[in-house]
Amino acid sequence: DAKTTQPPSMDCAEGRAAxxxxxxxxxxxxxxxxxxxxxxxxxPQYIIHGLKNNETNEMASLIITExxxxxxxxxxxxxLRDTAVYYCIVAYNNNDMRFGAGTRLTVKP
Amino acid sequence: EAQVTQNPxxxxxxxxxxxxxxxxQNMNHEYMSWYRQDPGLGLRQIYYSMNVExxxxxDVPEGYKVSRKEKRNFPLILESPSPNQTSxxxxxxxxxxxxxETQYFGPGTRxxxx
Numbered sequence: 001d002a003k004t005t006q007p008p009s010m011d012c013a014e015g016r017a018a019x020x021x022x023x024x025x026x027x028x029x030x031x032x033x034x035x036x037x038x039x040x041x042x043x044p045q046y047i048i049h050g051l052k053n054n055e056t057n058e059m060a061s062l063i064i065t066e067x068x069x070x071x072x073x074x075x076x077x078x079x080l081r082d083t084a085v086y087y088c089i090v091a092y093n094n095n096d097m098r099f100g101a102g103t104r105l106t107v108k109p
Numbered sequence: 110e111a112q113v114t115q116n117p118x119x120x121x122x123x124x125x126x127x128x129x130x131x132x133x134q135n136m137n138h139e140y141m142s143w144y145r146q147d148p149g150l151g152l153r154q155i156y157y158s159m160n161v162e163x164x165x166x167x168d169v170p171e172g173y174k175v176s177r178k179e180k181r182n183f184p185l186i187l188e189s190p191s192p193n194q195t196s197x198x199x200x201x202x203x204x205x206x207x208x209x210e211t212q213y214f215g216p217g218t219r220x221x222x223x
Contacts, residue, residue, distance in 0.1 A: 041146075099144075
């Protein structure tokens, strides 16, 4: 029971920003929003996480709405190597994480 | 280099033949866990460990055992494997310094049980 809703697939042109949406309308006050990605069948890779404020790191930006019921992961300049399945997860901590089906992002030349 | 390693990466075995998949991390992490990934079902947690000698069941523990005798190692044991345990397995670790610590995943072990 993943607690989040993501589109099953998205396309993005190389060099453009990729905006991946996630709905989490039942999120609790102290649950974080995490984003991981999985390239082919490799181990999932952490991207970013946040609680209430927007966050940015060297990989991506995370925009969380004020009511915290949805968020958007932004890859500012997508490359072919960003083609992967992206998982949006809502959890108190690592033990509470449930990976859903994610969004399959395809970056096209 | 900080990493989680798993061995073997690929394994073909037969029903009932005991096997162990090893997992080791070099980051001095307290928390370690095992997941399996199956088409259409996503990643599901099998077992986890909060520290040495402390283990607990995840969502799908049936048919699996684990041990945590040392902080760096967290082996997954299949005492009598069955075909429905054919899957892709991932080990992960994280620090417990903060509640929101991220997990580091290993490269995966692909298991086929005939």
